[in-house]
Amino acid sequence: IFEERARFGRFFFRFPNGEAGTDVYDRVASFLTYLFRTMGGTKSAAFAEATAGEPRPRTPVRNYVLVTHGLLMRVFCMCYLRWTV
DSSP states (O other), X not given: OHHHHHHHOTTTOOXXXXXXXXXXXXXXXXXHHHHHHXXXXXXXXXXXXXXXXXXXXXXXXXXXXXXXXXXXXXXXXXXXXXXXX
């Protein structure tokens, strides 16, 4: 498997029952599109809502925290900073 991976390319090789870096890249690009759309306040998901009690005025969310693993963070940086493989 590792010889085939070296020949095919680490980013493009898909392990059996796994995913390739290109699959992760597609998911991250889709997530970034959603994130930027909601950061602009065009969707209700961009607003914090009260979960109980009196409803409070909806306030735009200003901060996001991403908790992820190494590959996903590297691919996120690729998408966001337009890095190449």
